[in-house]
Amino acid sequence: MTTRAGGRHGIPWRAAGAAVVVLLAMVGAGLVGASLKGTPAPRPPQPLAQAAATPSATPSFDTYDEAPAPVGLPRSTPTTITIPRIGVGASIISLGTNPDGTVQVPPLERAELAGWYQPGPSPGEVGNAVIVGHVDSAKMGPAVFFSLGALQPGDAITVAREDGQPATFTVESVQRHPKDAFPTELVYGPSDKPGLRVVTCGGVFDEAAGSYPDNVIVLATLTE
Numbered sequence: 001m002t003t004r005a006g007g008r009h010g011i012p013w014r015a016a017g018a019a020v021v022v023l024l025a026m027v028g029a030g031l032v033g034a035s036l037k038g039t040p041a042p043r044p045p046q047p048l049a050q051a052a053a054t055p056s057a058t059p060s061f062d063t064y065d066e067a068p069a070p071v072g073l074p075r076s077t078p079t080t081i082t083i084p085r086i087g088v089g090a091s092i093i094s095l096g097t098n099p100d101g102t103v104q105v106p107p108l109e110r111a112e113l114a115g116w117y118q119p120g121p122s123p124g125e126v127g128n129a130v131i132v133g134h135v136d137s138a139k140m141g142p143a144v145f146f147s148l149g150a151l152q153p154g155d156a157i158t159v160a161r162e163d164g165q166p167a168t169f170t171v172e173s174v175q176r177h178p179k180d181a182f183p184t185e186l187v188y189g190p191s192d193k194p195g196l197r198v199v200t201c202g203g204v205f206d207e208a209a210g211s212y213p214d215n216v217i218v219l220a221t222l223t224e
Contacts, residue, residue, distance in 0.1 A: 042142060044135050045150040046202055047174040047216060072194040072222070073124030076163040078116050081131060081198075085155045086147035092131065092159070094118040105132055111143035120188065123159040124167030124222060128195040130187060131159075135200045135212065145200035149174060149216045157196060157220055169196045169220035176202050176214050187217060194222035 078092045095104040095115040106113040111134040121127035134143035155171040177183055187197045196218075203214035 042136075042146075043204065044142070044146045044148070044200075044202065044216075047149045047176050048152070072126035073122075073161075073165055073167060074163070075122045075125050076161040076165065077118075078123045078129075078131070078159045078161050078167075080160045081114050082158045082160070083151070083155070085152070086150055088144060088147075090114045090133070090144045092116050095132070103132075106134065106144075108134065108137045109139060111137040111140055114144050121194075122161070123169075123196055124161065124165065124194055126192060126194050128188065128191050128197050129159075130197045130199065132199045135202070135216075145198065145216075148198060148200050148218060149176070149202055151218055156223070157198065157218070159196070167194070167196075168223045170223045171218055171220045173219050175217045175219070177217060178214055179212075182215060183217070186219070196220040196222075 077094060080089065080091055082089050090113060092114045093106060093116070095106070096118050097103055103117065104115070106115045114131050114133040116122070117130040117132065121129045123129040123131070133145040135146050135148070136143045151171050151174045153171055153173060157169045157171065159167045159169070161167060175183075187199065198218040198220070200216050201212035201214065202216035203212050205212055
């Protein structure tokens with residue numbers, strides 16, 4: 001069972017040749033759940049260095065171009081993601097797109113799972129691998145990436161792979177963007193380095209809309 005990443009507000013992704021042009025800003029209930037009814041919902045931590053960034057304010061990775069780019073690993077399906085700082089140790093399922101072109105996300109009833117966007121690079125390959133997950137759900141409360149916003153530059157993220165070669169990444173930045181200004185190119189655009197993008201929802205839960213207004217995005221590069 002899958003749901004739209006954009007819920008009822010989802011905008012389709014479209015493919016142009018081999019490159020996927022992402023038109024989905026991950027809005028609505030899809031990437032993240034609902035508030036906890038009947039009890040005050042805990043608030044997920046938000047990035048410290050950047051309260052609400054916009055694409056125009058997004059830092060570039062050009063500052064790292066002077067260092068040799070890590071050699072990428074061959075393609076392999078990821079199996080688990082481990083983030084020691086925030087106590088994440090989660091299984092990963094493979095995700096694609098729905099018949100209408102919107103992205104799939106882990107089902108809310110399995111909000112402890114992370115999901116890898118399979119049409120893109122696998123973690124460790126050259127390019128930006130994307131892993132998404134819920135921040136919370138009405139059923140289980142805090143979900144797999146509830147504390148994603150607490151990560152800091154220099155933290156480690158390790159993704160185990162089916163081929164037995166783990167890919168360990170170093171966090172470069174943790175950002176928060178409004179969903180209506182989702183930095184598509186930064187997350188899903190091409191890269192000549194092995195990168196990782198981890199995405200969940202952020203901001204203060206909007207009870208009226210039934211969703212979070214922002215996305216928390218972790219940008220990381222393969223550790224040499």
